Amino acid sequence: MTFSDRLSAAAAVVEAELARLLGEDVRPGETSRPPRLMAAMRHAVLGGGKRLRPFLLIETARLLGRDGPAIVNAACALELVHCYSLVHDDLPSMDDDDLRRGRPTVHKAFDEATAILAGDALLTLAFEVAAMPAPDADPAAQLEVVRGLSRAAGLGGMVGGQSLDLAAEGRYGDAPPDEAGIRRLQAMKTGALLAFSVEAGAILGRAGSDVRRDLVTYGRALGAAFQIADDVLDREADAAALGKRTGKDADKGKATLVDALGLAEARAMRDAAAAEAIAALAAFGPEADVLRAAARFTAERRS
Amino acid sequence: MTFSDRLSAAAAVVEAELARLLGEDVRPGETSRPPRLMAAMRHAVLGGGKRLRPFLLIETARLLGRDGPAIVNAACALELVHCYSLVHDDLPSMDDDDLRRGRPTVHKAFDEATAILAGDALLTLAFEVAAMPAPDADPAAQLEVVRGLSRAAGLGGMVGGQSLDLAAEGRYGDAPPDEAGIRRLQAMKTGALLAFSVEAGAILGRAGSDVRRDLVTYGRALGAAFQIADDVLDREADAAALGKRTGKDADKGKATLVDALGLAEARAMRDAAAAEAIAALAAFGPEADVLRAAARFTAERRS
Numbered sequence: 129m130t131f132s133d134r135l136s137a138a139a140a141v142v143e144a145e146l147a148r149l150l151g152e153d154v155r156p157g158e159t160s161r162p163p164r165l166m167a168a169m170r171h172a173v174l175g176g177g178k179r180l181r182p183f184l185l186i187e188t189a190r191l192l193g194r195d196g197p198a199i200v201n202a203a204c205a206l207e208l209v210h211c212y213s214l215v216h217d218d219l220p221s222m223d224d225d226d227l228r229r230g231r232p233t234v235h236k237a238f239d240e241a242t243a244i245l246a247g248d249a250l251l252t253l254a255f256e257v258a259a260m261p262a263p264d265a266d267p268a269a270q271l272e273v274v275r276g277l278s279r280a281a282g283l284g285g286m287v288g289g290q291s292l293d294l295a296a297e298g299r300y301g302d303a304p305p306d307e308a309g310i311r312r313l314q315a316m317k318t319g320a321l322l323a324f325s326v327e328a329g330a331i332l333g334r335a336g337s338d339v340r341r342d343l344v345t346y347g348r349a350l351g352a353a354f355q356i357a358d359d360v361l362d363r364e365a366d367a368a369a370l371g372k373r374t375g376k377d378a379d380k381g382k383a384t385l386v387d388a389l390g391l392a393e394a395r396a397m398r399d400a401a402a403a404e405a406i407a408a409l410a411a412f413g414p415e416a417d418v419l420r421a422a423a424r425f426t427a428e429r430r431s
Numbered sequence: 432m433t434f435s436d437r438l439s440a441a442a443a444v445v446e447a448e449l450a451r452l453l454g455e456d457v458r459p460g461e462t463s464r465p466p467r468l469m470a471a472m473r474h475a476v477l478g479g480g481k482r483l484r485p486f487l488l489i490e491t492a493r494l495l496g497r498d499g500p501a502i503v504n505a506a507c508a509l510e511l512v513h514c515y516s517l518v519h520d521d522l523p524s525m526d527d528d529d530l531r532r533g534r535p536t537v538h539k540a541f542d543e544a545t546a547i548l549a550g551d552a553l554l555t556l557a558f559e560v561a562a563m564p565a566p567d568a569d570p571a572a573q574l575e576v577v578r579g580l581s582r583a584a585g586l587g588g589m590v591g592g593q594s595l596d597l598a599a600e601g602r603y604g605d606a607p608p609d610e611a612g613i614r615r616l617q618a619m620k621t622g623a624l625l626a627f628s629v630e631a632g633a634i635l636g637r638a639g640s641d642v643r644r645d646l647v648t649y650g651r652a653l654g655a656a657f658q659i660a661d662d663v664l665d666r667e668a669d670a671a672a673l674g675k676r677t678g679k680d681a682d683k684g685k686a687t688l689v690d691a692l693g694l695a696e697a698r699a700m701r702d703a704a705a706a707e708a709i710a711a712l713a714a715f716g717p718e719a720d721v722l723r724a725a726a727r728f729t730a731e732r733r734s
Binding site: 162165219221248249255279282288300 | 457458459460461462463464465467468469472515519522524525542543544545547548550551552554555556558559561562563564570571573574577578579580581582583584585586587588590591592593594595597598602603615618619623
């Protein structure tokens with residue numbers, strides 16, 4: 129299978145499981161699933177997307193000889209966290225975006241309160257899914273994933289990065305961040321969850337400490353490549369290909385590495401991060417080629 | 432110790448641990464803790480409160496012979512979820528409240544985006560805390576708490592209840608709910624997390640199935656008493672004692688049982704729920720007196 133086939137195959141598995149999780153059946157411990165809230169959650173999650181985080185977890189676990197329901201559950205948990213973050217980031221008081229993947233954002237398709245609640249419910253569901261029993265699940269490893277997911281997603285990771293990103297616009301009177309500041313906020317906002325996607329695969333794949341260290345290095349570098357590629361894409365891509373307005377980061381006074389470094393140097397930094405990710409996999413043979421391809425894809429993607 | 436002493440003692444233990452969790456120290460897996468976000472989280476959590484949910488968990492576990500760090504961690508997780516829900520419920524697009532416990536709400540003291548992010552980060556942190564290692568922790572029981580907390584707090588519980596509560600105002604064109612509808616939305620919005628506080632104590636206290644069933648019955652009835660008491664209080668209490676505007680539910684067209692039943696019948700239903708909670712503890716001796724007192728306190732509280 130080509131890289132693109134592997135990415136699509138992981139997306140299909142995860143999409144089917146996400147659709148099941150967001151179905152109408154009320155489960156034990158639930159009273160009812162309010163239809164408007166459910167529709168907003170489905171709009172947020174089942175609208176396509178590359179499912180890159182699930183893919184990274186699934187392929188990392190597979191590299192270590194593991195697959196099965198516990199892996200798919202953890203992959204879905206990552207995607208639920210990612211989707212919730214998009215819903216909340218798009219809100220009027222945050223980035224105020226009307227379009228996401230070419231469709232109306234949740235607060236546009238529904239309303240602001242429903243978007244906030246749908247995000248809350250997706251984040252909450254993520255942790256249930258990460259903690260689900262499965263024949264191949266190891267409780268200690270699951271707990272480690274729950275903790276790691278929380279730290280990657282929370283105040284010291286993704287949520288904290290969004291807070292710093294809003295501050296970088298100047299809305300709280302802070303000076304614009306320098307290059308190091310931009311890199312830190314991006315590492316938190318986007319990088320932490322991408323890096324944890326790989327680390328979760330290592331945890332569930334019971335990697336030894338050396339292997340885990342290499343995979344964490346890979347994940348962090350891939351996360352950095354992804355962020356810089358986003359900044360470059362925002363400047364380059366045309367609106368149709370990306371399915372959202374472009375140049376919008378600059379319009380809003382968002383801090384980007386392209387502003388700090390210029391387009392050519394940002395591209396070079398992106399490619400260096402992808403190369404660093406690939407170099408971290410030196411201890412692996414051809415079985416890690418799909419992860420190497422993922423690093424290249426992350427840097428070279430056009431959307 | 433009197434009931435009031437026990438409640439204060441549990442609150443003090445939980446308050447100290449929450450202050451530590453929301454301290455400035457960056458922990459492994461975190462990049463940095465943005466000061467504005469941290470300040471908003473501390474404002475939301477460390478502003479007092481009865482800490483009723485932690486108390487119910489701690490006292491239920493103690494009834495079953497368990498205490499220790501794992502119990503305190505789970506208690507803190509419940510309180511973090513409760514505090515996040517208050518921050519988001521108070522938002523302009525939701526209940527639009529300026530005051531909470533006599534202090535400015537988080538979006539008033541900071542700003543709307545920071546309030547949304549602080550709530551997100553508190554919810555995220557709750558699951559990390561519930562999954563923390565501790566000498567007295569049993570991984571399988573912790574995972575069960577993570578799953579149960581998620582279901583009580585999520586789309587089929589607390590978040591779903593808030594969604595139904597907004598719909599009951601008529602903002603989406605729905606007809607006003609009847610008494611059963613009001614009871615269901617309140618059971619989800621408020622009752623589910625209160626009931627799970629008791630159930631989590633039973634899980635971590637390794638209750639057998641009969642004992643757990645009794646405790647779940649107790650928790651549900653206590654949750655119902657709490658909700659109805661809230662409706663009654665909203666109608667009765669003066670603003671000074673409650674620290675927030677009163678009669679506000681009625682002002683907003685919120686569905687309340689007092690509207691559906693009248694004040695006298697709502698009070699009778701509240702007291703019947705408290706009596707049901709106490710009756711569910713019939714298999715216990717005086718060691719359960721503190722939980723019996725909690726049921727009476729829930730119905731009779733003045734704030």
